[in-house]
Amino acid sequence: MPQSPSSEVRKKLETLRSRFRDKTIRELEELVSSISSASRHSESIGKLVGAYQLFHRLAGSAGTLGFTQLGEQARKLEIAIKPLADQVTAGDNSERIRIQLQQLLAAGYEDDIAGLGDLLGAAEPVSTGWHQYRPADAGNRSVLMLMEPDKELAGLISQGLALYGHRVRTLSAGPQWTDSMDDVDLIMVRDTLLQDEEADWLPRLSSLPVICFSEAHDFATRYRLAGLGVDACLEEPQDIPALADRVEQLLAEGLATLTGRVMIVDDDRELLEHYRLVLTSGGLQVRTLDDPAGLLSELAEFRPDILLMDVQMGRYEGPALARMLRFQAEWLSLPIIFFSSEEDRDLQLDVLARGGDDFVTKPVSDEFLLRTSRIRCYRARQLGKLVSLDSLTGLLKHALAKTELSREFARCTRTGHDSVVAMLDLDNFKQVNDTYGHGTGDMVIKALSNLLRHRLRDTDIIGRYGGEEFVIVLPECSLGKAVEVLETLCQDFSRLVFNGGSEEFSVSFSAGVAALNAYESGEQAIEAADRALFERKRSGRNGVSVAPEGGCDRLTEN
Incomplete structure (x- = not known):
């Protein structure tokens, strides 16, 4: 019997947790050796910086991976050793730092380090209560x-x-x-x-x-x-x-709110994989990066809705990377959310002042990570819609619709497949506005846009061309199939009944279609579809007319 999706996610999380445990055991053994060496030899005092970085990483990642006690203890050890690591970084006297380290170890710090390994056995059970497997698919009928x-x-x-x-x-x-x-x-x-x-x-x-x-x-x-x-x-x-x-x-x-594109930058590979697994299991598209040096090229290719980034990644600092991204106008509005185990609010605000939009303190629960990412992606796309989508219908604006048309024309030319462009216009729409008011007219426009969005494919391009006129591009679709689909839509739309206050009324629409790849440019194809629409209006409305291939004068009516 096949496993449920939640069971599969749990199994992957358990595997990832085991990998983290094995890696941490090796790192703790090296840590004990490094601190011991630093306490005996001043020339080895530089190893304290690596010890501090390990404690800092464990403080942020252990809790997320289920080792809460380990993360809390690592945080205490990080705070205790930070003053010594800062002195090393500042180039202070190595012998004086070594003596301070010996004093710290004698006060119980050495026993605390030795006890870290025992905490790897105190993990919480893996939970997938946050995981609700129901993939969002806009192509399915609601x-x-x-x-x-x-x-x-x-x-x-x-x-x-x-x-x-x-x-x-x-x-x-x-x-x-x-x-x-x-x-x-x-x-x-x-x-x-x-x-x-x-x-x-x-x-x-x-x-x-x-x-x-x-x-x-x-x-x-x-x-x-x-x-x-x-x-x-x-x-x-x-x-x-x-x-x-x-x-x-x-x-x-x-x-x-169930979809989105998330890029995560973190040098902790186990934590990075954990984030990726949780977010992809929740329906989001995720790109992970453990080396910030490739950030610009990955962003340009993936174009995420949001960017999640650790504050400190080896020799790279998240705030500096964020400020660098803001150099380019295309990333000025990209939401950047910093993850760190840093709890000092003043330091957090300082990080935000250098290019971030939000700060999340590690460890991060799986449910919080998923909900935060979904909400942030949704808000980012909502802002994007203000620029690219028509405010009344939610369809592409005129300019963007034409851009998408040009792209599909180029694709047709490159691959040789058939595509169709159609122009639609509501019949006698001025009478609707004059008789029932512009508010009712807007409702009619929205009704047609909703009908098109629900009945056409996800891959089809739908735009509001202006007023009551719409443009549709049907990729990889024959002319005959396009006419069949639009004729059905004409019939169904004319069956809708609108409320005009004290009376009810119905509205129809006319369409002109043209084979996109039968013309020398996308602009010529849309002009042909527009002429076919005009002829349909002149000959009776409420139906579909087909433009001749190659720009001939004769039109086909359906």
Whole structure:
């Protein structure tokens, strides 16, 4: 029987812990020999710097790897020997330092060092309680749990959200929820089902996004719902585009907090491997580096969301590396988080003043490491979106969409595969704004953007070209398949019902498509798709027209 993912992670952590134990035993044997030699011969006093560095490293790494007592004792020994190591570094009299070392050893320091090895047997059990194996995959259809006693309304909501590509499961009451529903991504629940706060199924809501259907607007009710873990409150769930927009926002936030790109720089290889294992097991992409000399090239290639870095790495100092990175404009906004066993707050603030954004004291628990990295990655990408994504739809802005189009054109030229570019435009959209207002018009635009995002592939490029116009690039897709997909989207979008205050209405869209590799440039292909869109508008709207290959005048309508 195959092991569960958590069991596999635990086994890897245990292997890493054993490796750390074996390495530390050898290092402690060398440490005892070095300090003994330094206490007898002043010419060996320089070995105290290496002893201090070992204590410093163990103080930060041992606890993370499960040897808490070892880490705490190493921290005490580090503090005690630091004044002597500082004198060695400053070039003070070696004989005077040797005498101070002898006094320190005679006061019990020697016995404390000898006892470090015994603490390697006092490790906490390996725990993977932080590990919840459920890989984030934006390509899978989201599973939504609908808890609505009104069966007619539940059916309306299920049918409407199905158009956006969601799978909806319905319950009429909370107690019907079984363990087989652990794949649910989001909950939609009527407020009347939340009245019994002692219900044993309510704790399941705490780990999922929750939308509550409630007509109550008083402070006490809303506050109680927030306390139960509700993330959004809607009065009219039958307004499917508005509901789908809120579902989209919550799912996007949830998915974003589970993903990210993290680079870690630390000269402690066992600790570095531990960090990598924990973060990759939690769904993050990780690049590790034990030699800071390769930092610039690794950053340029990996382009992480955040950088985790130790403060002291042999001859390299983390703050100096951070300041060096800030020399380049492209790394000015890169969040840099320092890890160190240093507990002095003034020193921590000094480190932050030299280029860092946050300071985390070692040892770091696995759960804290994972949650901190996820949150930081999410915040970093949110800031990035302000620059690259359209604020209303969350799609690529005009300029970036065209850049991605050019890249795909170059890829087509290089590999010879087929790709398609499409221009989409909402039909009679000016009438929507004039009749129902720009707020309702924005809802229509967001509804189409959500539909496109959910129904197209992760590899497809979707951008807001301007106003109510969109551009789509479908890599490695035939012209016939693109037309088929867009025709289906046309039909499904026209079936959506929007709420215009006192009345309901529907909207359609038109599309023009062109084979990207049938033209001499991406710009020519998009112009051809735009002409096809214009012809579709002129000949009847709500459908797809195909541009001729090579720029011929005849258009194909579907």
